[in-house]
Amino acid sequence: MTSSEVAPEADGLPQWADYLGLLTKADSVLDLLADPSDPLARQEAYRLMFMALAAGFQSTFVDPDHPEFTCAVSNVMNSVGVNPDFIYGSASIRGDGVYRLSGKRGGGVFVLFDINAGSIGVLDTFGPSVGFIDLDECTLGPDGSFDILISGERPEGHTGDWVKLDPRACNIAVRRAYYNWGVEEEAKIAIERVDRPIGPVRLDAAEIARRLTALSGFVERYVTFAMGYGARQRAQGVVNRLEHDDWAGRGGLSGQHYYQGIFALEPGQAMILETEVPDTVRYWNIQLNDPLWNSIEWFNRQSSLNAAQVTLDSDGQFRAVIALEDPGGHLTGSLMLRWTQASHGPVPRLRIVDAGSVRDHLPADTPVVTPQQRQEVLRKRLRGSQWRHRW
Numbered sequence: 001m002t003s004s005e006v007a008p009e010a011d012g013l014p015q016w017a018d019y020l021g022l023l024t025k026a027d028s029v030l031d032l033l034a035d036p037s038d039p040l041a042r043q044e045a046y047r048l049m050f051m052a053l054a055a056g057f058q059s060t061f062v063d064p065d066h067p068e069f070t071c072a073v074s075n076v077m078n079s080v081g082v083n084p085d086f087i088y089g090s091a092s093i094r095g096d097g098v099y100r101l102s103g104k105r106g107g108g109v110f111v112l113f114d115i116n117a118g119s120i121g122v123l124d125t126f127g128p129s130v131g132f133i134d135l136d137e138c139t140l141g142p143d144g145s146f147d148i149l150i151s152g153e154r155p156e157g158h159t160g161d162w163v164k165l166d167p168r169a170c171n172i173a174v175r176r177a178y179y180n181w182g183v184e185e186e187a188k189i190a191i192e193r194v195d196r197p198i199g200p201v202r203l204d205a206a207e208i209a210r211r212l213t214a215l216s217g218f219v220e221r222y223v224t225f226a227m228g229y230g231a232r233q234r235a236q237g238v239v240n241r242l243e244h245d246d247w248a249g250r251g252g253l254s255g256q257h258y259y260q261g262i263f264a265l266e267p268g269q270a271m272i273l274e275t276e277v278p279d280t281v282r283y284w285n286i287q288l289n290d291p292l293w294n295s296i297e298w299f300n301r302q303s304s305l306n307a308a309q310v311t312l313d314s315d316g317q318f319r320a321v322i323a324l325e326d327p328g329g330h331l332t333g334s335l336m337l338r339w340t341q342a343s344h345g346p347v348p349r350l351r352i353v354d355a356g357s358v359r360d361h362l363p364a365d366t367p368v369v370t371p372q373q374r375q376e377v378l379r380k381r382l383r384g385s386q387w388r389h390r391w
Contacts, residue, residue, distance in 0.1 A: 013205055013209045014209050014212070019216045022216035023053070028220065030042060030045055032231040033227070034230070034231075034332075048079060051079055052218065052226075055222075056218045057122075059119075059123065060211045060212070061211060062091075062121070063200055064093050065097070066192075066200050067193065068091060069089030069091045069174055069189055070091070071087065072088075073088045079222075079294050080229075081334070082295050083304075084285075084385075085177055085178060085179065086175045087175075087388065088173070089174040090121065090171060093115075093165075094170070095165060095167035095169040097193050097196075098150070098151040098195035099172075100147070100148070100149055100191070101147075101189065101190070102145075102148070102189075102192075103145070103188040104145050104188045105144035105145075105146060105187055106144060106187040108176055108179070108184045108187070109178065110134065110135070110176075110340075111135040112132070112133070112134055112175050113133035113173070114131075114132060114172070115132065116172070117129075117130045117168035117170060118170065120222070122215050122218045123211065124170055130168055133163055138161050146161070149162045149163070149194075150162075152164065172191070177283050178388070179308035180308055181381070181387065182384035182385070182386070182387025183387075186388070186389050227292055227293070230291060230293055230334060233260075238262060239262045239264050240261070240264055240271070240350055242350065243260060244258065256340045257338065257339040257342060259337045259338075259347065260337075262333070262335075263322055263334070263350075264331070265331045267324070267331065268355050269353070270352070271321070271322040271323075271352050272320070272351045272353060272358070273322065273335070273337075273350055276346045277316065278339055278342035279343045281339050281340065281342035281343065282341035283306075283338070283340040283341070284337070284338055285305060286304065286320060288303045288322065288333055289333050289334040290334075291332055296333065299382050299385045300381075301378070302377065302378065302381065305320065311367060313363045313365065319366065323358070
């Protein structure tokens with residue numbers, strides 16, 4: 001047999017060409033572009049497809065009997081509007097298992113675990129939240145240490161922290177929120193299944209093929225979800241205005257108000273966002289995304305702001321200017337503002353003004369940022385971003 005010949009598979013399992021054939025179907029998502037004929041938009045869509053493949057691999061070969069919190073998010077893996085303030089993690093579990101969460105709380109705004117009956121992962125579909133853990137409501141040692149048991153029933157004699165596990169559960173997502181990047185002590189978290197011995201098994205050929213088939217089809221599913229976000233807003237006219245969403249059952253965080261929409265500017269225009277701030281709010285931020293719902297690169301651009309990074313005006317209002325020159329890159333994209341565990345969810349207001357007259361539309365005491373000061377802020381962001389745990 002020559003090197004160019006391929007032996008036929010007697011077992012009927014998929015071959016490389018079969019997997020590529022499934023990947024090819026993802027080309028259909030180009031119809032979701034605002035302008036499918038735009039060569040730049042098409043290449044950006046192809047980039048998103050490769051990103052989906054790379055991110056998806058991390059949830060393709062997870063083992064719910066030997067879980068770990070993995071993260072498919074970074075400044076490069078930045079799809080579906082990931083929050084620059086969060087360190088995300090996702091672990092696959094079984095609803096009939098017994099699991100232990102342990103580690104140290106660390107600093108930051110919060111550490112929240114969402115137990116879900118579905119996820120955005122390759123082997124799952126979306127499903128509702130079926131459990132929730134806020135570390136600040138758990139027993140913490142003097143050093144912030146925690147130890148939590150998660151199971152269908154509380155074991156006899158167990159006196160420590162315990163969370164009931166819904167039999168539908170298949171995933172635990174964790175969000176660690178930090179206002180001061182790279183400064184606050186980060187949480188240390190481990191998860192383990194404790195009702196069976198440690199010792200993973202080698203997957204057989206059929207199971208590997210099942211998972212690779214799911215991954216090959218995941219690209220179309222994931223990119224349709226990502227690009228469908230903007231396509232739906234355009235179709236419903238959510239342009240230069242905001243809608244409210246809670247993202248329930250679709251990966252959103254419980255108890256959070258999301259205000260989101262598309263910004264679309266002409267050359268020479270800028271947008272001013274202004275809002276009151278809730279009387280009490282545990283966390284909030286605003287961020288910009290590109291037209292395909294990728295978070296705009298946040299290491300070297302001020303493409304997001306959180307409560308510790310903003311300056312409120314003397315009237316207590318928060319105001320932000322969105323313009324091509326800063327953060328730069330797009331005249332159109334999407335924006336999202338989150339209020340988490342707030343006394344109420346104020347609705348932000350948007351105005352489009354001439355970029356050259358922005359100062360005229362702001363209070364007189366709104367500070368002016370010089371180019372030198374902007375560089376200092378950006379370098380602080382760059383350092384803080386890299387000091388963080390990002391894998």
